[in-house]
Amino acid sequence: MSEARTFKIKSTLARQLQDPGGSQVRDLERQATARLETHRDDAMAAVVATLDALDALCAEAAIDAGPRVYALGSSIVDVAGYFDTGPLFHAAYSLCGVSDRMLQAETCHWPSIRVHTQALRLILASGCRVGRTSETLLAGLRSITQSR
Helix, strand or coil, rough: CCCCCCCCCCHHHHHCCCCHCCHHHHHHHHHHHHHHHHCCCHHHHHHHHHHHHHHHHHHHHCCCCCCHHHHHHHHHHHHHHHHHCCCCHHHHHHHHHHHHHHHHHCCCCCHHHHHHHHHHHHHHHCCCCCCCCHHHHHHHHHHHHHCC
């Protein structure tokens, strides 16, 4: 019987990881953030278009519009999550919470949707800055979410 021999095989990736040089993770993260920021204006324009669609739904006030309200709010959450939008993300998340409760109750409370839409517009107009105004808006939205 022959004796078993073992071989240590290094993959190309393992060799590359041991080579000096390359990029630091923090540098790659900074580059990725900078590239993402080039899309901010387009993303915020998409949020404005979504808010316009929410306004149209509010004007229509259809009884069965709950799923569409949730979908539109969710799309704002999706976009806001990629950027540092602070209060915009939280206000959109609150809108989703309200619309989810309305779906469960099988009713639509349009004033709550309108208030959320207006708050989202105000936050967007202020550049999504965190401050006393945005905190007050979010506190008001939380009270609406808890009451619905």
